[in-house]
Amino acid sequence: MQRKKIDLTPYLLISPALIIFLAVVFLPAINAILMSFQSYDLRRPSRIGFIGLDNYIAIFNDSLFWQSLWKTFLWVTFGVGFQFILGFVLALLLHKKFFGRGFVRSVSLIPWVTPGVLIGLMWRWIYDGNYGVLNDILLKFGIIQEKIPFLAQQATAFPSVILTIIWQGIPFFALMILAGLQGIPTELYDAADVDGANGFQKLVRITIPMLKNTIYVSTLLRIIWVANSVDVIFNMTGGGPAYSTQTLSVYVFNKGNALNLGYASTMSIILTLILLVVAILYFRNIFSSEEE
């Protein structure tokens, strides 16, 4: 009896990537789970050891954790929400024919390829309370009467960092939605014209339904991305003033920087579990389209 021989080539081809990936992603992820059950503070090396659920209990009682979670929710809702709306408008504009369109399409993507650190620092300079250009513009137009220290006071710091993340994310949505728009057959619009539909009707009845999948996938990706983003906030405010701009990712990063690795790991696991809901939706979409 002869068995059918299995061709090992594809497995061999995949193995280098797989080995690296398992070593740098899965191994650390398992390690993070183990660390979450330990007291692992590098400034207190003698106390490193398993402590059961103590970290989880401590986090449950940590009011700063709950506040950061709430901030993350606001950060994602307003950040991604406005990125989407403005990105959608920009995509509709870039889909029209006009002089210099190719150039405009290219340059409007620049914020997307700019390092997060630089984004944070550029906006920090714009928002500056003494020499910031935003204050100067608002004063000149008579919108404000005196300078506002945007990032130094609690009331304005969080909206200011959200505006920055919106700025960063507009190009991504515009890019995705523009590609989606280009895939809609023009006959649909021609038919709607024959039926006498106006621009708004065409948008609601044709454009948005045809873009459903594009919008869905890019929004899910963006939610995960924005929720995980550390560099923009960290370089603008470091999470302050008085933790008013500290999202969960920034909180984890700050704890990690303070070398309390056990506590930081525990919080990052909670963050992962929350984002898992979004990730599962994303995977379902990917796998269902993969089978087609």
Next chain:
Amino acid sequence: MKKIKFKLSRIFTIYIPIIIFLIFLLFPFYWTFVTSIKPERELYSGVITYWPKDINFESYKKLFISFNFLKPMTNSLIVAASTTIISLTVSLFAAYAFSRYKFKGKKYLMGIFLTNNMFPTVLLLIPLYAIMRNIGILYTPFALMLSYTTFTIPFSIWLLSGYLRDLPISLEEAAMIDGATRAQAFIKIVFPVLAPCIVATGAYVFMTSWNEYVFAVMFTNEASRTIPVALKNLIGQLGVEWGMLTAGGIITIIPVCIMFFFAQKRLTQGLTAGAVKG
């Protein structure tokens, strides 16, 4: 009359909104540039000028001479270039397997690579820090190269298998019927067509490694720090050196922009393909 009305409506519905968007999206870069070429006394004079009264490249000079910006630039180049080469090599093999073979567990293996979207950077950051500290590569360029592959390999595989799937298999099959081996068919037929896509993927990997901050700030020290960390370090205890910082910012994004404009077409095709179908 009708023509004028049409033109006016185009100005209000297309040109003016586009200009507003462009001002919003590009003004920060303009401002960064203007700041970088202002002399220090003009920067902190209290009166804000929208174009420098006298242009001066003092900040750039200071950045390279007293801050030694060339060092972090070299570090960034080493890390980004090695990450790109490693990621492209292993990903190309894997992408070829995913797009040209049918095998058991393919879907799950592909799924494993996609899970990387799920892990927050900060989740991997902490244990990677501990691991690298234990095996003694913390603060070396290897620490960054390895940690960047956590997102560059899955991403490259995804992008490259997308490009490969779009290439017709018939040409390779024809070559193999003529007696070429699989490897020969790949090198002679697939590779030349795929080359621009590989370049685009490489450009993206390079850009993300060049731009990365969160891993870089924890895994480097004075000697091995990369550009983003160096930029942040210009914020000292005595305040921020905005002149040098903006000069550094401009230098940082120039290579990224150049690469992006060259790779843009293929890159946007590949990136949007996954989300757009269906």
